Amino acid sequence: MSIQVDHVTKRFGAFVVLNDVSLHVQEGELVALLGPSGCGKTTLLRILAGLEKPDRGRIFLHGTEATNRRVTERRVGFVFQHYALFRHMTVAENVAFGLTVQPRSLRPSPARIQERVRELLTLVQLQAMAGRYPSQLSGGQRQRVALARALAVEPKLLLLDEPFGALDAKVRKELRRWLRRLHDELHITGILVTHDQEEALEVADRVVVMHQGNVEQIGTPDEVYEHPASPFVCQFLGDVNVFHGRAVQERNFPALPPLPDGELVAPVGTVDEREITFVRPHDLDLNRNRMNPAQVEAIVRYVLTAGSRVRIELIAQNSTQAIEVELTKERYRELNLREGEVVFVHPRRRQVFKILRS
Amino acid sequence: MKSLSITSTKDLLWKDSLTTESPLIRRLLIGTALLYLTFFLFIPLAAVFAEALKDGIVAYVESLLNEDALASIRLTLLVAAVAVPLNALFGVAAAWAIAKFDFVGKQILITLIDMPLAVSPVISGLIYVLLFGLQGWFGPWLADHDIKIMFALPGIVLATIFVTVPFVARELIPLMQSQGREEEEAAITLGASGWQMFVHITLPNIKWSLLYGVILCNARAMGEFGAVSVVSGHIRGLTNTMPLHVEILYNEYNAVSAFAVASLLTLLAVVTLAVKAIVERKTHFPTIVADPMSEVQTGSIR
Amino acid sequence: MDHLTIIGWSRAEFIGYRCHPQLDTDKNLMNFILKQPSVLPGFALTLGFALFYLSVIVLIPLSGLFVKTSTLSWEQFWNIVTNSRAVASYQLTFGASLVGSLINGLFGSIIAWVLVRYRFPGRSIVDALVDLPFALPTAVAGITLAAIYASNGWIGRYLEPFGIKVAFTPLGVLVALTFIGLPFVVRSVQPVLQDLDKEVEEAATTLGANRWQTFRAVIVPELWPALLTGIAMAFARAVGEYGSVIFIAGNMPLKSEITPLLIMTKLEQYDYAGATALGVVMLVASFALALAINLLQWWSNARRSNQ
Numbered sequence: 015m016s017i018q019v020d021h022v023t024k025r026f027g028a029f030v031v032l033n034d035v036s037l038h039v040q041e042g043e044l045v046a047l048l049g050p051s052g053c054g055k056t057t058l059l060r061i062l063a064g065l066e067k068p069d070r071g072r073i074f075l076h077g078t079e080a081t082n083r084r085v086t087e088r089r090v091g092f093v094f095q096h097y098a099l100f101r102h103m104t105v106a107e108n109v110a111f112g113l114t115v116q117p118r119s120l121r122p123s124p125a126r127i128q129e130r131v132r133e134l135l136t137l138v139q140l141q142a143m144a145g146r147y148p149s150q151l152s153g154g155q156r157q158r159v160a161l162a163r164a165l166a167v168e169p170k171l172l173l174l175d176e177p178f179g180a181l182d183a184k185v186r187k188e189l190r191r192w193l194r195r196l197h198d199e200l201h202i203t204g205i206l207v208t209h210d211q212e213e214a215l216e217v218a219d220r221v222v223v224m225h226q227g228n229v230e231q232i233g234t235p236d237e238v239y240e241h242p243a244s245p246f247v248c249q250f251l252g253d254v255n256v257f258h259g260r261a262v263q264e265r266n267f268p269a270l271p272p273l274p275d276g277e278l279v280a281p282v283g284t285v286d287e288r289e290i291t292f293v294r295p296h297d298l299d300l301n302r303n304r305m306n307p308a309q310v311e312a313i314v315r316y317v318l319t320a321g322s323r324v325r326i327e328l329i330a331q332n333s334t335q336a337i338e339v340e341l342t343k344e345r346y347r348e349l350n351l352r353e354g355e356v357v358f359v360h361p362r363r364r365q366v367f368k369i370l371r372s
Numbered sequence: 373m374k375s376l377s378i379t380s381t382k383d384l385l386w387k388d389s390l391t392t393e394s395p396l397i398r399r400l401l402i403g404t405a406l407l408y409l410t411f412f413l414f415i416p417l418a419a420v421f422a423e424a425l426k427d428g429i430v431a432y433v434e435s436l437l438n439e440d441a442l443a444s445i446r447l448t449l450l451v452a453a454v455a456v457p458l459n460a461l462f463g464v465a466a467a468w469a470i471a472k473f474d475f476v477g478k479q480i481l482i483t484l485i486d487m488p489l490a491v492s493p494v495i496s497g498l499i500y501v502l503l504f505g506l507q508g509w510f511g512p513w514l515a516d517h518d519i520k521i522m523f524a525l526p527g528i529v530l531a532t533i534f535v536t537v538p539f540v541a542r543e544l545i546p547l548m549q550s551q552g553r554e555e556e557e558a559a560i561t562l563g564a565s566g567w568q569m570f571v572h573i574t575l576p577n578i579k580w581s582l583l584y585g586v587i588l589c590n591a592r593a594m595g596e597f598g599a600v601s602v603v604s605g606h607i608r609g610l611t612n613t614m615p616l617h618v619e620i621l622y623n624e625y626n627a628v629s630a631f632a633v634a635s636l637l638t639l640l641a642v643v644t645l646a647v648k649a650i651v652e653r654k655t656h657f658p659t660i661v662a663d664p665m666s667e668v669q670t671g672s673i674r
Numbered sequence: 675m676d677h678l679t680i681i682g683w684s685r686a687e688f689i690g691y692r693c694h695p696q697l698d699t700d701k702n703l704m705n706f707i708l709k710q711p712s713v714l715p716g717f718a719l720t721l722g723f724a725l726f727y728l729s730v731i732v733l734i735p736l737s738g739l740f741v742k743t744s745t746l747s748w749e750q751f752w753n754i755v756t757n758s759r760a761v762a763s764y765q766l767t768f769g770a771s772l773v774g775s776l777i778n779g780l781f782g783s784i785i786a787w788v789l790v791r792y793r794f795p796g797r798s799i800v801d802a803l804v805d806l807p808f809a810l811p812t813a814v815a816g817i818t819l820a821a822i823y824a825s826n827g828w829i830g831r832y833l834e835p836f837g838i839k840v841a842f843t844p845l846g847v848l849v850a851l852t853f854i855g856l857p858f859v860v861r862s863v864q865p866v867l868q869d870l871d872k873e874v875e876e877a878a879t880t881l882g883a884n885r886w887q888t889f890r891a892v893i894v895p896e897l898w899p900a901l902l903t904g905i906a907m908a909f910a911r912a913v914g915e916y917g918s919v920i921f922i923a924g925n926m927p928l929k930s931e932i933t934p935l936l937i938m939t940k941l942e943q944y945d946y947a948g949a950t951a952l953g954v955v956m957l958v959a960s961f962a963l964a965l966a967i968n969l970l971q972w973w974s975n976a977r978r979s980n981q
Contacts, residue, residue: 063561064561064713065557085560085713086560086564092561094557094558096554098554098558100558100576102576102577103576111572112563115559115562115563163558163562164561166562167562392791393885394885398792401784401787401792402788405781405787405788405789408784408785411829412853413803413804413807413856415822415828416815416818416819416822416853417803419821419822419827419828423818458727461723462724462727464720465719465720465721465723466720466724468716468720469716469717469720472712473717473721475717481724481725485728487732487964488732490910490963490964491914491957492914492916492956492957493914493916493934494914494916494935494937494953495914495953495956498739498937498941498950498953499736500735502738503735507946509738534731534732537731553712553714556714566715569714588809591809594811595814597916601917601938615812615813618811618814619817622817622921627817631817631818634811634818637811637813638810638814641811642806642809644809645802645803645805645809649798649802
């Protein structure tokens with residue numbers, strides 16, 4: 015089912031939770047709504063489910079308007095953040111619920127319901143748990159029961175609210191991959207809400223980055239990571255070094271050394287505009303000798319060699335601020351750095367944004 | 373077996389804790405508590421039955437089979453049969469609105485529900501006398517139409533309802549608030565109708581607290597004395613509930629009969645407390661089970 | 675290079691975004707600030723029914739009390755409520771309620787402590803029975819207390835030789851009001867004691883405090899709001915109490931007559947105006963107490979949730 019969100023605004027009291035949000039999701043896509051707490055992503059998801067009503071704007075499901083369609087008529091599967099499993103029902107009864115409450119004329123026979131429950135529990139690998147109560151399951155198992163329950167009514171659209179939020183890191187990673195595979199098998203349109211950028215980038219076909227009720231950027235994981243549309247997106251998706259610098263008129267004396275190919279993501283303005291430059295730790299390189307007059311001189315403070323890459327924290331020579339650099343092991347060995355040594359910092363890639371004066 | 377007496381892990385901690393008192397002080401405190409409870413709980417409880425059975429079991433049974441006693445029992449059951457279901461219905465409705473929705477004036481509504489608890493029982497009766505008594509607002513009109521509310525069954529029922537309004541609602545509101553609305557929302561997204569949601573999700577989740585609320589409401593309804601005393605008129609065999617009958621017998625120096633009827637009410641109180649203990653065990657068992665160890669524990673509590 | 679200011683690696687800025695999912699403000703907003711429509715059904719039906727029911731059963735009858743009072747002139751009202759018999763009844767009612775609730779404050783705390791901290795045979799039965807005064811009909815409590823504290827009763831006969839008379843004296847009123855107030859202190863202190871973090875006490879011990887110092891400096895401040903709430907609730911309940919008192923009090927005007935009984939007496943003499951005036955005094959006192967209890971509970975909860 016394709017989804018069209020058309021200029022949706024939602025207020026809670028004086029607080030604008032969604033500010034004129036528009037969005038299109040194609041059939042079969044898995045889209046992540048990504049943003050910090052309070053950015054409105056959960057509210058948007060609940061509006062899509064029909065659990066909330068927008069103050070303004072319209073929702074189209076499969077090309078027809080559904081803004082005022084009731085939640086029961088939307089055929090959505092909703093997986094709640096804390097699963098909302100029915101605590102007095104067994105796993106099997108939970109999964110069967112959506113089928114047993116159907117009107118008698120549509121309801122499958124008890125045998126058919128049982129069969130369907132078995133299929134779903136096999137799908138989520140919980141066949142052995144059918145007779146257990148939710149309180150007897152681990153977090154990851156509850157998550158999968160919630161998913162099976164939502165899938166039981168064969169929804170056209172699957173909505174997941176922070177599906178892995180309450181799980182520990184390892185289970186989270188496993189379930190993430192599992193969800194991706196499941197989605198590839200079922201080809202159901204899916205939208206998941208998350209505040210974890212890693213999760214969004216790994217699972218989703220496309221990522222919608224939201225901030226304070228606005229959509230900051232919509233794009234594939236590659237697009238939003240490599241070409242962030244705003245400082246917020248750049249900062250939210252992974253670690254980044256921030257340089258505040260003043261643009262100067264002559265290009266041969268810029269705030270930071272020019273990139274090898276002279277590429278700038280955002281246009282650098284005139285002398286009166288301040289600009290902000292973002293460089294990811296792995297886009298910085300170090301040299302023992304000054305190669306360029308504009309290179310930043312810094313002192314090595316800490317070297318963390320654990321992990322696949324080496325993280326180095328520097329202190330800029332003419333300020334007390336720290337810069338984080340990530341090098342490959344090979345490059346680190348090549349440089350043979352010690353703590354306290356002087357190095358020269360050089361960005362391979364950067365994102366430059368103008369700060370507009372108000 | 374091993375964990376039946378354990379209601380939570382906290383209980384375990386205190387026993388093993390290093391931060392506790394010396395055995396002497398511990399015994400002293402337990403002794404003081406038990407002594408106080410002996411004077412104010414155990415002796416009175418035992419005295420009810422001892423006084424009732426003072427003249428033997430035959431006298432006890434005869435006291436209960438007395439015509440006026442039976443009439444008072446019938447009346448009490450009738451009053452409770454009207455008041456308790458109405459208050460249960462009210463309690464569920466009020467708790468649903470308060471716990472699952474946000475609306476202006478919610479706090480005022482909660483205060484209103486609690487109000488009968490703050491009012492002296494005598495005043496609870498008095499307000500109905502002022503409404504329906506001969507000198508009351510509706511008194512003359514009721515007299516003209518030959519409708520008796522005061523000193524008759526309707527007055528007793530009204531006063532009883534007033535006194536027991538809060539009990540079911542007070543049990544349900546905190547529970548339903550803590551349960552949140554996600555389970556109900558999940559049921560709706562899965563296609564359940566409002567009634568199906570209520571029967572399959574809400575009711576099973578609140579059934580134990582609802583049961584205790586109803587039992588408590590019932591105990592208070594059957595045992596209400598002050599308010600009913602004001603509106604009843606004390607007509608033997610007609611408008612005497614069990615507590616009023618106890619009073620009359622006692623004032624007639626018929627202590628054995630008075631305590632015989634009182635012993636029934638005491639049994640009701642004891643059953644109410646037993647139900648409460650069971651409900652607390654049912655509703656407090658651990659819900660979050662992350663490690664396999666506690667999984668075993670839950671299994672044995674069930 | 676002086677045109678370049680480096681503000682550095684700003685990972686710290688992002689930590690603010692990565693809130694724990696349970697603190698998701700999307701949800702908090704919905705739960706606390708908003709008066710928003712919901713997909714859950716039945717709001718209008720249940721609220722409408724609850725309001726109708728409360729109006730018929732509680733609001734209209736209670737307002738009748740005030741309307742009836744307004745038929746009295748201020749002077750008449752004042753004369754009734756300051757009559758010496760009425761004043762004596764206030765003194766007894768409020769005095770005995772206060773003493774009774776303070777006694778329960780002391781012993782109720784000990785009982786709560788013992789029930790939470792110690793294990794002894796019969797503990798769960800004792801725990802369940804603490805609520806008995808709440809569940810037992812007041813008339814039953816009244817005749818029972820009168821019987822055991824009478825001069826030939828189970829307890830009364832041992833007090834008689836010392837010249838202590840309980841039944842049919844003001845002391846009897848105190849006994850009855852202490853009895854019915856017992857559960858309130860225990861039940862408000864008990865949960866706080868149960869939730870108390872053992873680590874805080876252990877910390878005090880590791881810092882060199884002895885048991886008594888720990889109790890005074892760590893435990894008592896935690897219990898204080900709940901204890902006050904319990905005492906206030908016991909007091910409020912005692913002030914309005916009727917059934918358990920009248921059998922043991924003796925009911926002598928000016929001496930052992932409580933205010934609810936005086937109202938009852940006036941009603942039996944068809945002195946509705948007099949009964950109403952005293953009823954208003956009691957009702958105002960009850961509402962003031964209910965307000966105080968609400969404030970205390972709010973304070974108590976605020977203290978507990980701050981941790």
